[in-house]
Structures are given as C-alpha cells and as structure tokens.
Amino acid sequence: MQINERVLRLNDGVVNPQARYVLYWMQMYKRSSHNHALTWAIRQANDLRLPLVVYEGLKYYYPWASDRLHTFILQGVEERRREFAELGIRYVFYLQKDAADPRQVVATLARDAAMIVTDDFPCFIIPGHNRRVAELSDVPVYAVDSNGIIPMSKFVKEEYAAYTIRPKIHKLLPAYLRPYDEDRVEIDSTGIEVDCPDTAVSQENIAELVAACDIDHSVAPSRVYPGGSAAARARLGKFVSDILPRYHETRSKPDVDGSSRLSAYLHFGSISALQIGLAVQEAKAPEEAKEAYLEELIVRRELSFNMTRHNAAYDSLAALPAWVHKTMREHANDERPVVYSLEQLENAQTHDELWNAAQLEMTATGEMHNYIRMLWGKNVIAWTRTYEEAFETLVHLNNKYCLDGRNPNSYAGILWCFGKHDRPWFDRPIFGTMRYMASHSTGKKFGSTAYIEWAKTL
Ligand SMILES: Cc1cc2nc3c(=O)[nH]c(=O)nc-3n(C[C@H](O)[C@H](O)[C@H](O)COP(=O)(O)OP(=O)(O)OC[C@H]3O[C@@H](n4cnc5c(N)ncnc54)[C@H](O)[C@@H]3O)c2cc1C
Known part of the structure; x- marks a missing residue:
C-alpha cells in the first residue's frame, strides 16, 4: 500500500508495544544524509518516542x-559509523563471511523493533529481500524510495522511451530539485545494546576481512575508485568545478576525464542524485x-528505474518492444561470421582493439566509459550465436566487473543495445532494425589510439 509518494507499506504487521527501537535496514542508500528512507525512519522513531538503530549487512553469497x-x-x-554517531544514531555493520557465520540477523534484530524501514530499490536482490522480510515480520515493514530526484510513484506505468518520460520529468522537476528538511533523532541511541x-x-583491516570471505577473489579491488x-x-566537487563547464563537449570522449564518473557512488548510495543535481544546478x-x-x-537514469519498477522481465530480452522481437525473429539464423566464447570476451581476446581496450578498462578499473559501453554491448550481439547468449554475456560481464553494475541502469543500458528505449533503424544482417555501431567510425569520433594504448597499461 502506498503511504505517500515515497513510502510503501509492505505488510499488515502491527507495532510491537515492547519494542526498544525502530530499525532502519539500510540496503542500498549507504549514506547519512539526503536519504529519504533514513529521514522517514527518524520521523517514525521520534513519533513513537523510540531510539533508531541503523543496520547494514554484507553477506558473502549475493550474485x-x-x-x-x-x-x-x-x-x-x-x-558511516562516524557520521551516524555524530547524528546520535546507533549504526551496526555485520559482515557475514561464510556459511559458518550467524544468519537471519535482520529477523533477530526485528524481535526488538517496533517496525522496520528499508530501501525501495527496484532491481537485483532487493525486491526479493523486501518481499521476504515483509512476509516473515509481525511488525510493519515500510520500503522508502530515495533512488532518484522524482519519486518512482509519480510514473504509474512503464514509459516507452526518454521522449515519453522527459516532458513529465520537466514538469515535476521544480517541485523536487530542491533541498528538503532532514529531521534529527530526539533520542540518542549510540549506546544501545x-x-x-x-x-x-x-x-587497515579491509584487505584481511575481504580475504576471509567466501567470495570471488579473482576480481581485484579498483585502484581508481575508493568507496564511501x-x-x-570529493569527486562531485572536482566534477562541478573542473569538468562540468565543458561536459556537453567532453562526455563522449573516453580518452579524457570528461564525465562525472559518479555512477558507482550512485549505485551504492554513497551519494544521492538530489545532492548531485543541486550541486549542478x-x-x-x-x-x-x-x-x-x-x-x-x-x-535517462530515472527512465531505467521506471523500467525495472514496472517491467517484471527487466532482466531478460522479454522486456524489449514488439518491433525488436520481430526483427530478432527475422534475423535469428543470420550467419555470425565471427563468434567468441565467454572466456575470449572476458580476457579481451577479440580482433577489435577498441573493444579489447574497453573490456580491459572494465576488468581493471571497475568502470567503462558511457560512449564505449554502447559499442561494447553492440559488438557482443554480433559475436555470439544467439541474442539470448549475447544478453546473458553482457549482463554477466557488466555485473561482475563494474562497480556500478547490478543497477537499473545496467539492465536498461544493455537492453538499449537491443533497441529498448530506442527506435528501429535500417535493416541489416544480425542486427535487423536495431541501431548499429561500428568500431572504426566510433573510434574516429575521438582519438581512440590514445585510449587503446592507455588500456594496455592497466
Ligand atoms: C551496455 C551498457 C551498460 C551499462 N551499464 C551500466 C551500469 O551497470 N550502471 C550504470 O550506472 N550505468 C550503466 N550504463 C549507463 C552509462 O553508461 C553509465 O551510467 C555512465 O557511463 C556512467 O558514467 P558517468 O557517471 O561518468 O556518467 P555521466 O555522463 O557523468 O552521467 C551522470 C549520471 O547519469 C546517469 N547516466 C549516464 N548515462 C546514462 C544512461 N545511458 N542511462 C542511464 N543513466 C545514465 C548515471 O547515473 C551517471 O552517473 C550502461 C550503458 C550501456 C550502453
């Protein structure tokens, strides 16, 4: 049930009268300000005259x-621990390293909670988490949307493309691109058991903790992007003062530092879109x-969130419009002159130097430039036996290596390569009427030689 434009009530639980606190289960908005879920949890705690506990868990077995x-x-x-302490809020962080470590921590914490507030992120493992916690809890569970500048609930159905959502966004923006009041807790909870x-x-102990976890140790930490x-x-400050003034000219140049490079921070909720939007404004x-x-x-970003919110098939080709299904049917049996295995693609072993450079950038740094990412996706369509295999390959590589992967933008970006949020173009082999991009012409638009050489040094 929608309580207000950002808050969904997920179950019929009743407030526990014996409760010692309100619990905010912080899954995606990993920050202590510009966080509507936190603000809402603070308001509930103040109304109930209870302290607030913020819980963040990191498990070893997510994809x-x-x-x-x-x-x-x-x-x-x-x-985060320091920032929450400064706000008078008890912050608990639990790293579940392997199967021997305690499980069901949210359920245990919920026993002493009046209610649970959590994040309403519309894809990856979060919708499943929220469904389960709502089913298993006797107390009310609320999911709060602090994803974008405009609440997802303002768009009641899936939008077809940027041109359909843009006028709606522009109409709503003056009401939402503005600072909002962030309440403070009335009861200090920092000492609560x-x-x-x-x-x-x-x-000092991060490397040791990571080494002890039962996770994929083959994907090394990024040397370029520190978390938090x-x-x-700091990156926002640099972007606004040094890069933004020429962003419209530099954003399509992978060989220069010409875009915000904030998407990893947006994905993990280290910073909010509102905070960035206000700084840019x-x-x-x-x-x-x-x-x-x-x-x-x-x-573009909120179009992606709109798709994952309203299209249950967002992580498959079934999310594509009818014209793409028609053209895929017509071209499914076209000969693919060059086919690469997942291993060859993952190891950047194709005949295409620019594509290999993009793949190397992603595996080494945890990020790939937007302009190159489009080309990267399009080429995999040509180099795999079926459209399904191309999609699965792209999702796997993007989500495995990119810090900003596993996000609505990941699925929308990959589906865009297949025609989502786009229109039909000229008919051609393999791609049918999906938009085509060639490495040589894409590379000519910026000095791709420097980018290719740089990638080899990574
Ligand atoms: C095949 C493919 C896969 C992609 N996978 C991801 C992904 O896993 N995660 C991700 O966040 N983005 C993804 N994108 C979208 C885009 O490439 C990245 O958002 C962008 O490269 C991030 O760099 P930036 O922060 O410097 O962007 P900037 O140019 O500075 O843009 C600012 C912000 O706007 C948003 N944005 C920018 N471009 C897009 C776009 N095309 N669609 C939606 N939002 C956008 C991002 O949040 C970005 O941080 C993908 C695009 C493609 C074509």
Whole structure:
C-alpha cells in the first residue's frame, strides 16, 4: 500500500508495544544524509518516542560478490559509523563471511523493533529481500524510495522511451530539485545494546576481512575508485568545478576525464542524485552543460528505474518492444561470421582493439566509459550465436566487473543495445532494425589510439 509518494507499506504487521527501537535496514542508500528512507525512519522513531538503530549487512553469497565489490562497500563503513554517531544514531555493520557465520540477523534484530524501514530499490536482490522480510515480520515493514530526484510513484506505468518520460520529468522537476528538511533523532541511541554481531572495520583491516570471505577473489579491488561518501563528495566537487563547464563537449570522449564518473557512488548510495543535481544546478557552468548533465542524471537514469519498477522481465530480452522481437525473429539464423566464447570476451581476446581496450578498462578499473559501453554491448550481439547468449554475456560481464553494475541502469543500458528505449533503424544482417555501431567510425569520433594504448597499461 502506498503511504505517500515515497513510502510503501509492505505488510499488515502491527507495532510491537515492547519494542526498544525502530530499525532502519539500510540496503542500498549507504549514506547519512539526503536519504529519504533514513529521514522517514527518524520521523517514525521520534513519533513513537523510540531510539533508531541503523543496520547494514554484507553477506558473502549475493550474485557476483567479489573482492572489488566488498572492498568498495567496506571502505565506506568506518565513515558511516562516524557520521551516524555524530547524528546520535546507533549504526551496526555485520559482515557475514561464510556459511559458518550467524544468519537471519535482520529477523533477530526485528524481535526488538517496533517496525522496520528499508530501501525501495527496484532491481537485483532487493525486491526479493523486501518481499521476504515483509512476509516473515509481525511488525510493519515500510520500503522508502530515495533512488532518484522524482519519486518512482509519480510514473504509474512503464514509459516507452526518454521522449515519453522527459516532458513529465520537466514538469515535476521544480517541485523536487530542491533541498528538503532532514529531521534529527530526539533520542540518542549510540549506546544501545543490540542482539547482533557488529564487525569492526577500519581502513587497515579491509584487505584481511575481504580475504576471509567466501567470495570471488579473482576480481581485484579498483585502484581508481575508493568507496564511501567522502570520496563521492570529493569527486562531485572536482566534477562541478573542473569538468562540468565543458561536459556537453567532453562526455563522449573516453580518452579524457570528461564525465562525472559518479555512477558507482550512485549505485551504492554513497551519494544521492538530489545532492548531485543541486550541486549542478548551483554551479557556475554554461546552461547547455548543465542541461546535458541533468538529462543523463535525471531523464535517462530515472527512465531505467521506471523500467525495472514496472517491467517484471527487466532482466531478460522479454522486456524489449514488439518491433525488436520481430526483427530478432527475422534475423535469428543470420550467419555470425565471427563468434567468441565467454572466456575470449572476458580476457579481451577479440580482433577489435577498441573493444579489447574497453573490456580491459572494465576488468581493471571497475568502470567503462558511457560512449564505449554502447559499442561494447553492440559488438557482443554480433559475436555470439544467439541474442539470448549475447544478453546473458553482457549482463554477466557488466555485473561482475563494474562497480556500478547490478543497477537499473545496467539492465536498461544493455537492453538499449537491443533497441529498448530506442527506435528501429535500417535493416541489416544480425542486427535487423536495431541501431548499429561500428568500431572504426566510433573510434574516429575521438582519438581512440590514445585510449587503446592507455588500456594496455592497466
Ligand atoms: C551496455 C551498457 C551498460 C551499462 N551499464 C551500466 C551500469 O551497470 N550502471 C550504470 O550506472 N550505468 C550503466 N550504463 C549507463 C552509462 O553508461 C553509465 O551510467 C555512465 O557511463 C556512467 O558514467 P558517468 O557517471 O561518468 O556518467 P555521466 O555522463 O557523468 O552521467 C551522470 C549520471 O547519469 C546517469 N547516466 C549516464 N548515462 C546514462 C544512461 N545511458 N542511462 C542511464 N543513466 C545514465 C548515471 O547515473 C551517471 O552517473 C550502461 C550503458 C550501456 C550502453
């Protein structure tokens, strides 16, 4: 049941009169400000005259769990603990390293909770978590949407493309692209006892903790992107002062530092889209640069969230429109002159130097530039036997290596390569009427030689 434009009630539980606290289970918005879920949890705690406990868990068995993803998350823990303490809020972090470690921690914490507030993230493992906690809890469970600048509930059905959501966003934006009041807790909870293991994390013990986890140790931590809100704020500061003024010209140049590179921080909730949007709105930069940036941050990003919220098939080709299914049927048996295995693709062993460079950038840094990402996806369609295999390969590589993977943008971006949120183009082999991109012409638009050479050094 929708309680207000950002809050969904997930079950019929009743407030526990014996409760010692309100529990905020922080799954995706890993930050202590600009967080509507946290604000809502604080309001509930104040109304019930109870302390608030913030719980964050990191388990070893989510899909693609690796040293890279674990390290990025752990790098923000110490800072979150400090920031929550400054707000008078007890923050508990539990790293479940392997099958021998205690499980069902949320259920245990819920025994002493009046209610549970959590994050309403519309894809990957979160909708399943929320369904289960709502089923198993006797207390009310609320999921709060702090994903984008405009609440997802403002768009009641799946939008067809950017051109259908854009006018709606532009109409709503003045009401949402503005600071909002963040309440403070009335009862300090920092000293409260909780029935839950609390893992001590410091910058010094992260490598040791990660090594002890039963996760994929073959994907190394990123040397380029440190995790945490302070790193996100520092990057935002640099972006707004040095890069934004020319963003409209530089964002399509993978060989320069010309875009925000904030998507990993957005994915893990280290920073909110609102905080970024406000900084961009207030920045000294040409209007065309600001407009170009806000188009990506709000229109494109919120179109992806809209798709995963309303299209249950978002993680498959079934999410594509009818014209794509028709053209895929017509071209399914077209000969693929070059076919690569997953292993060859993963190891950047194709004949295409620019594609290999993109793959190397992703495996080494945890990120791939937007412009190259489109080409990267399109080529895999041509180099695999079926459209399904291409989709599965792209999802796997993107979600395994990219810090910003496993996000609505991951699925929408990959589906875009197959025609989602796009229109039919000229008919051609393999691609049918899906938009085609060739490496040589894409590479000519920016100096791809420098990018290819740089990738070899990674
Ligand atoms: C095949 C493919 C896979 C992709 N996988 C992901 C992914 O896993 N995670 C991810 O966040 N994005 C993904 N994208 C979208 C886009 O490439 C990235 O958001 C962008 O490269 C992030 O870099 P940036 O932060 O410098 O972007 P900027 O150019 O600075 O843009 C600002 C923000 O706007 C949003 N944004 C930018 N481009 C897009 C877009 N095309 N669609 C939706 N939102 C956008 C992002 O949140 C980004 O951080 C994918 C695109 C494609 C074609």
